[in-house]
Amino acid sequence: MLAPGCPWPILTSMEHEPSYDLATGRGLMACPKCDALHIEEELELGETARCTRCGTVMAKPRDGAFVQLIALSFTSMVLLVGAVFFPFLEVSAMGFGNASSLFDVALAFADGVLLPLVIAVLAMIIGLPITRAFLLVYVLAPLAQGRKPHRHAARAFRWSEVMRPWSMAEIFVIGTAVALVKVAGLASVHLGPAFWAFCALIFVNIASRAFMCQTSIWDAIEDAGQTVEFHGKPRRAKA
Amino acid sequence: MSAPSESNAPVMTAHRAGLIGCHSCGRVWTQDHDQCLRCGAHLMPPDRRSLQKVWAWWFAGLIMYIPANLFPMMSTQTFAGLAGSSESTIIEGVFELIHHGSYDIAIIVFVASIIVPMGKFVAIGWLAIVAGRPATVDQAHTRLKIYEVVEFIGRWSMIDVFVVAILSALVQLGFMASVHPGPAAASFALSVAFTMLSAQSFDARLIWRGLPLRSKSE
Structure with a gap:
């Protein structure tokens, strides 16, 4: 059982009491960046554990992190839905006007060869961020209440981590700034509510990064008794 | 060497202990998993x-990346092509x-779509070549920073791709001006995606390993 503010792992260097097993890997943690072995230990809230060799942050549990992350995920869902349906930018010149929402932006590529790019652009600025928010809520909601995680919680969280580099809302905002400068000489541009939603999304993302501690979440999933169901590939038995 | 603190003391790694560390969550397993x-x-x-x-x-x-630089990113038509239509590549x-x-914007675009991709090719290529070669702790730290x-x-x-997307959606002012994306937008997006995948599939643990082709411990 794990509520936010309960057991967390900590990592110290090797020489410590034998709460680990070098033969099976129980109670140990390897740094994903340099493979150095560490022993898992309880970590006080607010502490940060770094790899003793390369300095990569390995765990940084924060008070109420799960609840905060759920709240921030809901915030980004609301902002993203708003960002899709409200006009993004409006441009007008000499009586010709054009308001475009995000779908217009993506559909600009919709002719011919560039069609796959439409899907990619839509996915990167809307699809993946919103999917990640859903996955995080799915994984964290039961954990925050100290209940058993939903089915496939481990896989859901791993996918959300895989998607992380591909959700590019903040890059899109900078792209907008560049586009505005290019258009400025040609026509007058008004920023729509969707643009501000994206700007807010950047701050939501920064906040959620500060609370995100993958190690704590993995540990919470494991402690709550979730095991990965194996898809397809049969696994060899333990020696 | 003047390496920081832990310097020359051999560090116990999962590999040396005959275990495998998960690159995604850090959990350690025996090598038959x-x-x-x-x-x-x-x-x-x-x-x-x-x-x-x-x-x-x-x-x-x-x-x-080659067609991304040779073909036009977007074409601009002003006054239905009467005042000229122009196609422009990235540069x-x-x-x-x-x-x-x-x-300022010119610098952003130049850095994002020329310096960064080029630097990325050089950096990933170099990291992959030197990966697993014996290195001092200092060098390893530098390589990890670069990675x-x-x-x-x-x-x-991806900034440039988004700029083209926004402009071609926004600047559809009929007679006045219109912007259409060019083929380079797609190939540039693909190039960025491929190099991202290349960087992601690089195993940072290789930076820290002396001679990986030799069998461990013995």
């Missing part, structure tokens, strides 16, 4: 074989911005 039981990620021993994947994506990215777009006097910078900065090259 090929999937992490906690997060479901595929377990890979840190050896140079994984570099093949890095090189494959690297070359794919390089190949797509021409930068010069256009300089011509307009917006130097982290490459991983962080790679996505930002």
